[in-house]
Amino acid sequence: MEKKVIIILTVSFLLFTPSIFAEMIVLKSGKTVEGKILERADKNIKVDIAGIPITYYLDEIESIDGKKMNPLPLPEAGSNEAEESLLSQKNKALTGQAATSERQTWSQEVRIVSDDPVSTVYMHTVNQANDYVKQGQYGKAVEQYEAALKIKPDASGTYVGLAAALIGLKKYDEAIRICQKALQINPQEEGAYLNLGNAYENQGNFEQAISAYNKLIEVNANLVNAYFNRGNAYVRQNDITRAISDFTKAIELDPQHGGAYISRSVSYFIKKDYDKAWEDVHTAESLGYKANPNFLNDLKNASGRKK
Numbered sequence: 001m002e003k004k005v006i007i008i009l010t011v012s013f014l015l016f017t018p019s020i021f022a023e024m025i026v027l028k029s030g031k032t033v034e035g036k037i038l039e040r041a042d043k044n045i046k047v048d049i050a051g052i053p054i055t056y057y058l059d060e061i062e063s064i065d066g067k068k069m070n071p072l073p074l075p076e077a078g079s080n081e082a083e084e085s086l087l088s089q090k091n092k093a094l095t096g097q098a099a100t101s102e103r104q105t106w107s108q109e110v111r112i113v114s115d116d117p118v119s120t121v122y123m124h125t126v127n128q129a130n131d132y133v134k135q136g137q138y139g140k141a142v143e144q145y146e147a148a149l150k151i152k153p154d155a156s157g158t159y160v161g162l163a164a165a166l167i168g169l170k171k172y173d174e175a176i177r178i179c180q181k182a183l184q185i186n187p188q189e190e191g192a193y194l195n196l197g198n199a200y201e202n203q204g205n206f207e208q209a210i211s212a213y214n215k216l217i218e219v220n221a222n223l224v225n226a227y228f229n230r231g232n233a234y235v236r237q238n239d240i241t242r243a244i245s246d247f248t249k250a251i252e253l254d255p256q257h258g259g260a261y262i263s264r265s266v267s268y269f270i271k272k273d274y275d276k277a278w279e280d281v282h283t284a285e286s287l288g289y290k291a292n293p294n295f296l297n298d299l300k301n302a303s304g305r306k307k
Contacts, residue, residue, distance in 0.1 A: 026062045029131070037064075055143060122151040126158055133161065138168035156182040160191035167199055175199040188219050194226065201233050209233045224254045231263060235270075243267045258289030266295060274303035282307075 026032050037045050044057045061069050129144035145162035149155065159182035166175035176199045182192035197212035213230035216223060231246030247264035250257055265280035277299055281291050300306060 028062045138165045141165035156186035156189045163195040172199040172203050206233045206237050224250050240267050240270050258284045258287040
């Protein structure tokens with residue numbers, strides 16, 4: 001029996017010990033990865049880590065085996081590539097602004113270290129995907145989430161992150177399908193309901209969006225963004241009374257939620273309750289939030305007040 005145990009442990013050790021031919025890759029984030037490079041391309045490399053291929057982009061790598069990475073040449077000013085690059089950055093900025101001002105998506109927040117090599121690779125891949133979502137690099141995020149799901153295909157939370165990235169790419173039908181997949185695995189997955197509602201709302205399907213938010217509130221009646229998102233959907237349906245009720249609930253749960261004050265201010269404006277609209281604008285500003293300048297001009301003209 002003792003010999004069998006020793007053999008099993010030895011084999012396990014050999015399976016997960018990095019190859020002697022592995023490269024040491026240092027990322028700009030400060031993380032160090034050890035694995036064998038399987039493929040090299042102009043903009044990325046594919047690395048074998050514990051038998052699982054993971055893609056890293058050259059612009060996120062500091063060095064490989066101590067050799068500094070040369071920065072990619074910038075496109076010449078006036079070239080099509082330069083214009084496309086500038087347009088891409090502008091679109092990312094606009095996408096990020098829209099996401100924070102109107103609705104909230106839910107991406108996975110995982111920062112766990114495991115002694116198991118396969119779990120470590122999985123968690124690293126998910127963390128990297130989360131970072132890409134935060135940076136607005138949704139295409140890269142999708143690649144990493146999909147790689148993580150090959151390792152753990154029943155991780156409902158990772159489907160939630162994938163849906164958030166797909167929403168960022170405006171692939172709403174795919175996002176809906178992914179959210180439904182997450183809910184098949186875990187019917188209590190809060191982020192799946194939130195992103196499902198978000199995807200439906202982006203399609204203009206407000207009834208389905210509100211239904212998703214209703215189910216989310218059934219799962220967790222204290223989730224601020226469930227009320228915030230549902231309130232915005234009600235505004236789009238011109239159901240202002242319900243919208244104000246939801247924004248008020250969101251503020252009760254989180255008095256620092258500046259976005260809820262801004263949205264409630266717009267709702268009061270629609271109801272021509274200008275004093276309350278101004279009150280919410282001032283509260284939002286005190287929290288560091290700014291209302292849309294066009295909305296402020298409309299409020300000034302309608303109320304006859306400057307502030």
